[in-house]
Amino acid sequence: MDYVKFLNSKKIEVKETGFEADESKFNKNLKDFQKYGLSVALRKGKFAFFFDCGLGKTISQLEWANQVFAHTKKKVLILAPLAVVEQTKEEAAKFNIPLECFDIINYEQLINTDVSIYSGVVIDESSILKGRDGKTSRLLIDTFKHFKYKLCCTATPSPNDHMELGYHSEFLGYMSYLEILAMYFVHDGGQTSKWRLRKHAEDDFWKYVCTWSMAIDNPSTLGFCGDGYSLPEISYIEHFIKVENNSNTLFGDVAVSATDLHRDLRRSLNDRLKITADMVNNSSEQFIIWCLGNKEADEITKLIPDSINVQGSDKAHIKAKNLLGFAKGEFRVLVTKAEIAAMGMNYQNCNNMIFMSYDFKFEKFYQAVRRCYRFGQTKNVNVHLLIPESQTNVRNSILEKQDQHFEMIKQMSIYSSQQDYKKNIPEREYKEQIINLPNFII
Secondary structure (H helix, E strand, O other): OHHHHHHHHOOOOOOOOOOOOOHHHOOOOOOHHHHHHHHHHHHHOEEEEEEOOOOOHHHHHHHHHHHHHHHHOOOEEEEEOHHHHHHHHHHHHHOOOOHHHEEEEEHHHHHHOOHHHOOEEEEEOHHHHHOOOOHHHHHHHHHOOOOOEEEEEOOOOOOOOOHHHHHHHHHHOOOOHHHHHHHHEEEEOOEEEEEEEOHHHHHHHHHHHOOOEEEEOOHHHHOOOOOOOOOOOEEEEEEEEOOOOOOOOOOOOOOOOOOOHHHHHHHHHHHHHHHHHHHHHOOOOOEEEEOOOHHHHHHHHHHOOOEEEOOOOOOHHHHHHHHHHHHOOOOOEEEEOHHHHOOOOOOOOOOEEEEOOOOOOHHHHHHHHOOOOOOOOOOOEEEEEEEEHHHHHHHHHHHHHHHHHHHHHHHHHHHHHOOOOOOOOOHHHHHHHHHOOOOOOO
């Protein structure tokens, strides 16, 4: 009997620290699956929503804040990217969620904020936690260490690194990053800086993750009605650009490295500017133009009369004004970088985008595409990719990471359905849904 107790003591348990909420008192604008997710999150106390783009993370986190405020009589703090702050306030007014139940600030303001006046915290676009040893992520983990109510919201954890889930776990106050490494991961060969999930630990790892999170790719995954959550078609149109061979090799199609990528892009700048300007100036529709470098962003803005370049050096209020202005149709063409506008913004008003350049970072690419390609988009989406011949390996890297991404989402969805998050969906029918998950990047 003592040995049985010893074994039971080794079981990993996620204690519920929240409260039972009355779904009938939830905001009437919430969908059934959102109400269900909120009930689970409020009961758990510290939880994560991994809801895909367009599945209502904003209204869900706002109602979560409203319910925590009603229960504790203290405000909730919401942390979000700069431009998303104003958009979230507009969403609250739209859905009649009282502004007095929360304060919302961008991450840069946290260091000057007295968090003792809040009962709970929401981390919007919580993939920011993946840099555990970075300044922002460390600040978030330490600042809210003793909070009883926490909610993380992001469409996708990092698709090429399971350990981002470890950072979420640590922030929420469950197993630490290092504990998860020790229990579920092993060094990948001789590279001590890389870790991979132990084969025999995969099942236990996913079961653990789904004790404090819920992943939804489509409401039907958890047995709810999926009507209205069908994505339109998306076309990835590749424009291959010949480049001068200055690589000191026989052939000019040598794969570019991450270190040399920006230097290599300069070889094709003029051609990329011309292709982009011709495409956009011969259309009357809205476009987003994604750039990596300041020079190409400045140059393309000069070539397109009705465009605005939103860049990092802009003052905060100007940046927010223009990012929201594009969503409202105040100008036709937005030129910017993924690190500025790829997280959180809703640009369903636009169905055309051009990647004048992009790098090996899949998450930024995925999030940039999802600003337009999201549930609620009514038009087919066109994504133009300008690819110098020497950078085909960059494109191939994105495709490989895409496969890893959908495998992760598939795993998380399967295990979420096996928790108490499942709504009477037949096992056979659910497995068929998972097997037929769409491949969005072609």
